[in-house]
Amino acid sequence: MPDLSINFAGIKSPNPFWLASAPPTNSGYQVMKAFDAGWGGAVWKTLGVPVVNVSSRYGGVNYRDKRLIGFNNIELISDRPLVDNLREMEEVKKHFPQHAVIASLMVQSREEWHQIVRDVTNAGADGIELNFGCPHGMCERGMGSAVGQEPDVLRLIVEWVMEVAQIPVIVKLTPNISDITEPARAARLGGADAISLINTIQSIVGVDLDLFAPYPIVDGQGTNGGYCGPAVKPIALNMVKNCAQDPHVALPISGIGGIENWRDAVEHILLGASSVQVCTAAMHFGFGIIREMTAGLEQYMTEKGFATIHDMVGKALPNVKHWEDLNLKYKVTATIHEDKCIGCQLCYTACEDGAHQAIALREGTRVPEIIEENCVGCNLCSLVCPVEQCITMERTDDGTEHLTWKERTLANSIPTSFNDERAGGLHHWVPEPTAALGKEKHKTLPGKARQLGQPSPVSTELKS
Amino acid sequence: MAEFPIPASEQDFHANFAQLKPRMNNTEALYESSRCLFCFDAPCIKACPTGIDIPQFIRQINTGNVTGAAKTIYEANYFGNACGKVCPTEVLCEGACVYNLQDVKPIEIGRLQSFATRQVIESDQHLFKPGQPNGRKVAIIGAGPAGISCACELRALGYEVDVFEAKAQPSGLTVYGVAPYKITNEEVLAEIDYLQAQFGFHVHYHSPIATRQELEALEETYDAIFLGIGLGGTNALRLPGEDRQNCVGAVEFIEQLRQHHHRVAVGRKVIVLGGGNTAMDAASESARLGAEDVILAYRRGKDEMGAYEFEYDLAKSVGVKGLFNVAPIEIVGNGKVEGIRFVRTQTLNGQVQVVPGTEFVEPCDMVIKATGQAKQVSFLRHIPSLELDKNGRIVANAASGQTTNPQYFTSGDARNGGAEVVNAAAEAKAAARGIHAYLLGQ
Numbered sequence: 001m002p003d004l005s006i007n008f009a010g011i012k013s014p015n016p017f018w019l020a021s022a023p024p025t026n027s028g029y030q031v032m033k034a035f036d037a038g039w040g041g042a043v044w045k046t047l048g049v050p051v052v053n054v055s056s057r058y059g060g061v062n063y064r065d066k067r068l069i070g071f072n073n074i075e076l077i078s079d080r081p082l083v084d085n086l087r088e089m090e091e092v093k094k095h096f097p098q099h100a101v102i103a104s105l106m107v108q109s110r111e112e113w114h115q116i117v118r119d120v121t122n123a124g125a126d127g128i129e130l131n132f133g134c135p136h137g138m139c140e141r142g143m144g145s146a147v148g149q150e151p152d153v154l155r156l157i158v159e160w161v162m163e164v165a166q167i168p169v170i171v172k173l174t175p176n177i178s179d180i181t182e183p184a185r186a187a188r189l190g191g192a193d194a195i196s197l198i199n200t201i202q203s204i205v206g207v208d209l210d211l212f213a214p215y216p217i218v219d220g221q222g223t224n225g226g227y228c229g230p231a232v233k234p235i236a237l238n239m240v241k242n243c244a245q246d247p248h249v250a251l252p253i254s255g256i257g258g259i260e261n262w263r264d265a266v267e268h269i270l271l272g273a274s275s276v277q278v279c280t281a282a283m284h285f286g287f288g289i290i291r292e293m294t295a296g297l298e299q300y301m302t303e304k305g306f307a308t309i310h311d312m313v314g315k316a317l318p319n320v321k322h323w324e325d326l327n328l329k330y331k332v333t334a335t336i337h338e339d340k341c342i343g344c345q346l347c348y349t350a351c352e353d354g355a356h357q358a359i360a361l362r363e364g365t366r367v368p369e370i371i372e373e374n375c376v377g378c379n380l381c382s383l384v385c386p387v388e389q390c391i392t393m394e395r396t397d398d399g400t401e402h403l404t405w406k407e408r409t410l411a412n413s414i415p416t417s418f419n420d421e422r423a424g425g426l427h428h429w430v431p432e433p434t435a436a437l438g439k440e441k442h443k444t445l446p447g448k449a450r451q452l453g454q455p456s457p458v459s460t461e462l463k464s
Numbered sequence: 465m466a467e468f469p470i471p472a473s474e475q476d477f478h479a480n481f482a483q484l485k486p487r488m489n490n491t492e493a494l495y496e497s498s499r500c501l502f503c504f505d506a507p508c509i510k511a512c513p514t515g516i517d518i519p520q521f522i523r524q525i526n527t528g529n530v531t532g533a534a535k536t537i538y539e540a541n542y543f544g545n546a547c548g549k550v551c552p553t554e555v556l557c558e559g560a561c562v563y564n565l566q567d568v569k570p571i572e573i574g575r576l577q578s579f580a581t582r583q584v585i586e587s588d589q590h591l592f593k594p595g596q597p598n599g600r601k602v603a604i605i606g607a608g609p610a611g612i613s614c615a616c617e618l619r620a621l622g623y624e625v626d627v628f629e630a631k632a633q634p635s636g637l638t639v640y641g642v643a644p645y646k647i648t649n650e651e652v653l654a655e656i657d658y659l660q661a662q663f664g665f666h667v668h669y670h671s672p673i674a675t676r677q678e679l680e681a682l683e684e685t686y687d688a689i690f691l692g693i694g695l696g697g698t699n700a701l702r703l704p705g706e707d708r709q710n711c712v713g714a715v716e717f718i719e720q721l722r723q724h725h726h727r728v729a730v731g732r733k734v735i736v737l738g739g740g741n742t743a744m745d746a747a748s749e750s751a752r753l754g755a756e757d758v759i760l761a762y763r764r765g766k767d768e769m770g771a772y773e774f775e776y777d778l779a780k781s782v783g784v785k786g787l788f789n790v791a792p793i794e795i796v797g798n799g800k801v802e803g804i805r806f807v808r809t810q811t812l813n814g815q816v817q818v819v820p821g822t823e824f825v826e827p828c829d830m831v832i833k834a835t836g837q838a839k840q841v842s843f844l845r846h847i848p849s850l851e852l853d854k855n856g857r858i859v860a861n862a863a864s865g866q867t868t869n870p871q872y873f874t875s876g877d878a879r880n881g882g883a884e885v886v887n888a889a890a891e892a893k894a895a896a897r898g899i900h901a902y903l904l905g906q
């Protein structure tokens with residue numbers, strides 16, 4: 001049995017799955033229920049100054065029949081009295097001494113920071129997370145992402161906190177910034193013990209086409225909110241990787257953003273996270289998802305032979321390179337496995353209209369054919385193909401050569417003009433522009449084409 | 465046996481004849497439309513005789529443009545709703561869906577189609593208008609799928625259109641022939657009302673055209689005449705005892721059923737003669753009317769039946785039993801039917817042969833003959849120089865529907881010898897364009 005427990009910057013937890021600071025951690029009731037269900041830790045809903053929330057707070061992005069692939073909110077930090085939260089925090093710790101309770105905080109002045117850090121420490125919190133991320137409502141009051149976007153201010157506040165902190169301090173970063181490593185470095189310079197990322201991304205999830213207003217609608221109007229859920233994972237992964245690879249950051253990372261199952265969690269971990277936090281998935285499906293997450297993680301670790309979480313943290317980082325370091329000699333081409341093909345011809349139209357006209361149709365069969373000379377190996381066809389393993393990308397170079405753009409630059413062998421024999425697309429065949437005219441109108445406009453007086457499609461056997 | 469209790473009320477009838485393709489709710493339509501792959505040059509379109517742009521309308525449903533979806537459907541097929549429910553989709557669009565090759569359930573195209581069209585019908589959302597009047601007039605004989613489709617298309621092209629229908633209601637076999645578990649009368653008639661409100665063709669009910677004089681009057685008044693008369697009654701078997709009470713034709717039996725529902729009585733033990741789709745329908749319908757035993761008797765083997773496999777499966781699922789390789793030689797009884805004398809057959813080199821000495825009587829109290837529909841040959845003889853083929857079908861140009869008498873056009877069952885509603889809808893639209901081309905050229 002692999003050991004799922006972690007020691008994250010001094011915060012111990014029976015597994016790496018924490019609830020992120022958000023509605024699921026709004027009360028002692030919820031946190032206890034989550035621990036009971038199997039969660040390893042919880043970052044308490046951000047505590048700080050008194051706030052007033054609006055009614056109608058969330059908006060969703062659906063993709064076809066899939067609900068909430070993206071989610072946004074215009075909610076503020078906890079609107080419950082601080083004393084109630086502190087009392088409940090104490091109670092939770094009494095019942096769950098081995099679980100991680102982290103207090104998320106957001107206040108303004110140095111005195112306020114000192115006071116609240118002492119309060120939560122007295123309540124038994126195992127760690128502190130500084131919320132420098134909320135992209136709406138709080139930033140207007142000089143808190144949240146207003147801090148996270150100003151590395152100098154961020155560093156100053158971290159320093160204030162460190163003056164009194166007796167428990168580990170995590171700085172939660174906002175992604176609403178062009179280079180995430182700047183605030184991450186500032187956190188380190190300020191003396192923080194760890195960072196967590198990402199908070200939500202400024203967003204408008206949709207516009208009501210009848211009311212002409214953005215979602216969520218508050219009395220006919222709306223505002224930008226914070227975006228999260230499965231759709232943000234790619235952005236989160238990239239930012240986690242950036243921080244993990246930056247030698248000037250060098251802090252433990254709690255990965256957040258779009259984690260819904262064990263795979264998402266493992267991806268965050270392989271890119272450098274040593275704990276993970278979940279919000280949207282718990283809001284969508286409830287605390288029960290933890291069973292699938294721990295079971296999947298355990299299975300994966302067993303199969304891969306990882307004894308501890310620590311063994312796998314950052315395992316993918318050596319393979320995440322700059323573009324200029326990639327092997328230009330590597331070559332793949334698409335192969336269609338005819339026995340699997342169902343003839344949807346999505347690959348054909350994708351390559352024809354969206355790539356390199358490297359797939360042809362043949363008489364008498366719906367199975368398309370790859371024109372190898374034209375295939376640049378972009379992967380598009382294999383991505384659109386609805387059948388598992390029906391289009392595979394096969395390596396065609398012999399694997400002996402390795403040459404990167406950086407090496408070519410150093411060797412002075414980069415193309416300098418378009419006629420240069422060393423230029424990339426020089427001999428790549430493209431059809432004549434006019435060959436496009438009328439080519440497939442009858443196939444892409446079938447109903448209309450028939451309606452406009454084409455010969456009847458009806459079969460006939462006349463004058464028998 | 466008796467899978468179904470004898471229906472005593474309209475409610476019982478609807479329970480026994482529950483719709484095979486019930487209406488989708490919004491969520492179902494969203495889920496199902498989400499599965500469509502939007503295939504390139506989609507095989508489902510090619511398999512639809514009317515060439516509906518299926519991936520397009522499914523995508524429109526998926527994006528919440530249900531009105532647009534209905535328009536896409538109706539642009540290709542004026543019987544959009546009826547076809548969604550009565551088409552043998554298993555051998556048409558859904559049978560061609562690429563998912564079949566992946567052993568995944570094909571997209572429920574028929575139900576999605578009806579989902580969209582029902583919505584515009586019920587909200588009476590008009591999508592079409594008649595064209596600018598062009599001063600020409602066309603008479604249509606028969607208000608079946610062929611006649612009505614032709615009328616809609618001609619109205620769109622600006623023609624004045626009069627439809628002459630022998631019966632009291634429009635839509636031909638869709639309301640008098642198709643099995644009640646495929647579509648209800650109300651649904652069929654609502655679609656015709658919806659079309660009529662948009663296109664404004666005139667239908668004259670109880671107006672059979674039967675004589676040479678009546679035809680002459682039409683020839684004088686109208687620029688062209690469209691024959692959408694379909695087929696006739698059930699072919700006679702020419703067997704001794706055929707006139708006994710309770711020996712009926714399938715088409716006649718089903719017509720009664722469609723009009724009078726549970727008030728139609730069925731025998732306790734019914735034998736249906738035939739191996740086509742109408743035989744399967746009549747057998748299923750007898751079972752659903754509460755018959756204790758229903759036997760399908762066919763001259764050849766099971767695999768040689770003309771019916772679609774899924775229609776036979778449907779009949780079997782309600783308890784119908786097959787009796788194969790038997791030929792009826794006499795309807796026995798005393799005034800009423802008491803049984804059928806059969807002789808066993810075998811098929812040699814494609815020829816059915818009687819096996820001598822194998823006669824037996826299968827008792828029953830009702831016989832339904834599903835042995836094909838007659839052609840309206842004697843009526844058609846009144847039209848000068850109109851050619852029929854050896855099977856009694858009207859000879860016509862496939863693309864234009866023009867017959868050998870240039871003023872007459874035709875399509876649907878009368879020309880194809882008996883196919884589906886969707887074929888009639890497709891061919892009649894083409895024939896309307898044929899009429900237009902012909903009259904433009906004059």
Ligand SMILES: Cc1cc2nc3c(=O)[nH]c(=O)nc-3n(C[C@H](O)[C@H](O)[C@H](O)COP(=O)(O)OP(=O)(O)OC[C@H]3O[C@@H](n4cnc5c(N)ncnc54)[C@H](O)[C@@H]3O)c2cc1C
Pocket residue numbers: 550551552605606607608609610611628629630631634635636637638641642643646671672673674692693694695715718741742745843875876877878882883884885886888
């Ligand atoms: C039992 C049965 C079940 C069927 N089930 C299905 C099914 O499930 N799905 C499917 O798609 N198809 C089914 N069909 C086939 C389908 O109903 C026909 O293909 C379709 O209705 C043909 O349309 P039509 O307009 O050519 O002819 P019809 O529907 O037969 O319409 C002809 C119309 O012309 C009228 N008429 C005829 N002669 C004259 C005259 N001289 N003067 C005035 N009016 C006249 C008739 O009263 C009728 O209204 C079924 C057919 C039968 C018999």
Ligand SMILES: Cc1cc2nc3c(=O)[nH]c(=O)nc-3n(C[C@H](O)[C@H](O)[C@H](O)COP(=O)(O)O)c2cc1C
Pocket residue numbers: 020021022023045046071072073075076077078104131133134172198199200227228229230232256257258259277278279280281
């Ligand atoms: C409704 C809502 C309220 C949130 N409130 C807070 C908060 O008070 N403090 C905080 O640090 N982050 C807050 N977040 C951000 C989450 O903790 C988390 O960083 C973000 O949702 C990304 O994770 P996810 O993709 O798992 O949801 C909130 C998120 C949501 C959806």
Ligand code: SF4
Pocket residue numbers: 336337340341342343344345346347348366367368384385386387390391
């Ligand atoms: S996308 Fe895949 S299944 Fe579809 S035609 Fe291409 S290879 Fe075949």
Ligand code: SF4
Pocket residue numbers: 333334350351355356357358359370374375376377378379380381382
């Ligand atoms: S890999 Fe790209 S270029 Fe090659 S066939 Fe597929 S889509 Fe076309």
Ligand code: SF4
Pocket residue numbers: 344499500501502503506507508509518519560561562563571573
């Ligand atoms: S074949 Fe099936 S999946 Fe493809 S477009 Fe048609 S309905 Fe959609």
